[in-house]
Amino acid sequence: MTSSSPPAHAHAGPPDTKLDRHVLMVAGVVVLGAIMSILDVTVVAVAQNTFQQEFGTDAAGAAWTATGYTLALAAVIPLSSWAASRFGTKKVYLTSLVLFTIGSILCALAWNIGSLVAFRVIQGLGGGLLMPIGMMILTKAAGPERVGSVMAVLGIPMLLGPIGGPILGGLLIEKLSWHWVFLINVPIGIVAFIYSWIVLRKDEETSRPRIDLVGLLLLSPGLALFLFGISSSAEHRTFLTGSVLIPAIIGAILIATFIWHAFHADKPLLDLRLFKNRTLTIAVITMTLFMIAFFGASLLYPQYFIGVRGETTLTAGLLLAPQGLGAMLTMPIAGRMTDKIGPGKFVLGGIVLILLGMGVFLFLGAETSYWLLGGALFVQGLGMGMTMMPIMSSALATLNNAQVPDGSTMVNVVQQAASSIGTAVISVVLASGLAGSMQAGVAITSNTNPDALPLELREAPIPASFFDSAADIFGSTFMVSVILIALTLIPAFFLPRKKIASPLVEEDMERSAPVIMH
Incomplete structure (x- = not known):
């Protein structure tokens, strides 16, 4: 009797989803970069009032320290795939760390609001590449067979950043x-490098591709203009103004033109x-709806904690800690199980x-129990960890190595x-609600930034009823997020509910020669 040896994958059994030592060490590298990039956004948000006082600027001027960083991110992220293919992921990642760290040092040395915004742009050019290259x-x-587990590791700083940022920034x-809002990045950056x-x-090996210049000139400025227009709505408290609509529409046209170009070019900047x-x-559809609602x-x-309840930034951060704790409990479990049984059941x-949990916030009052809110x-957090x-791992698990960038x-x-x-x-909905009630508007603004009030209102007495009105408006605004989260159920229903087949294994099966029995 004769036989032949089966191909290796014929008896390999199910792929091992356990993370080995090397993968865990690589995950540590990426988490350090993610911590720097994500924490920096929330920490700077806490420092807005301080920037106004230190540099003698108004709220709009200080806001450019966040806007400039965001626009730099938007401009550089589309380059990630090309840069990784052209120079290699290690070189690009190390360069990003250096750029982000140098930008942090320069920000700490800023002498006026203009220099701080310029240095934030430099910081953003580095920070924009840290997350995509790290992923x-x-x-x-x-x-692919372990992408859920590693995404769970990467998710910890993504969820804890909005919670840890206010605590760290306040301290x-x-x-x-x-x-020190910026100098804190320097030792982390050196260790990470x-x-x-x-x-x-x-x-x-690197493929040394030529850059798609047309795609770059469409997508990078298109994304930056769109995000600039959208972000400006928070300052103007409406979308219906030229300062918002003009850049947002021009940006959307450029992005739409890029989409057409990407489907017709031989080697587009991003292969859509x-x-x-x-x-x-x-x-991607599920993630879009979820991210809009979550952020x-x-x-x-x-x-709410600062404006209605009168807490400090530090206390507000601590009150948000239960959300992070919940996510930390479920995220590792969901990551491992997603690799084994698919994401569908966990996401739903x-x-x-x-x-x-969010439904509780629809009924906010000025004195709602912190125990109830903490439990909610x-x-x-349990849900976010799941x-x-x-969602992100289900997108990446279907890609082979050439498609990952x-x-x-x-x-x-x-x-x-x-x-x-x-x-x-959410900013526009909240601002519109507060504008409809001057009393609530006075209550909120005077607790967050008295200097933003008109002069005649800065000394105005604030009755308790004002805070009740403001709490009601917050509850109404939460309804928008609840509706968006509920809509996420629709695309999430169609996510795979069984293990996603590895594209690498499928490619291997296609390439392997047939075995002849003799």
């Missing part, structure tokens, strides 16, 4: 000075043909938990756009 490195190191500003230099392996992948398309709601929690369950935030990263870049473009839209929509 590429992590996805390739782990392989640094109160105990030290505003300079050395660690990355040691741990990351050199890319085996990946959207022919059904799982990727569903995951919009994230804006409301600290504003997570969205239901978020709806239950904890339930939301939702955010499984484009996929990772697209995920980050969508994430940045969705977070800006969510923040803008």
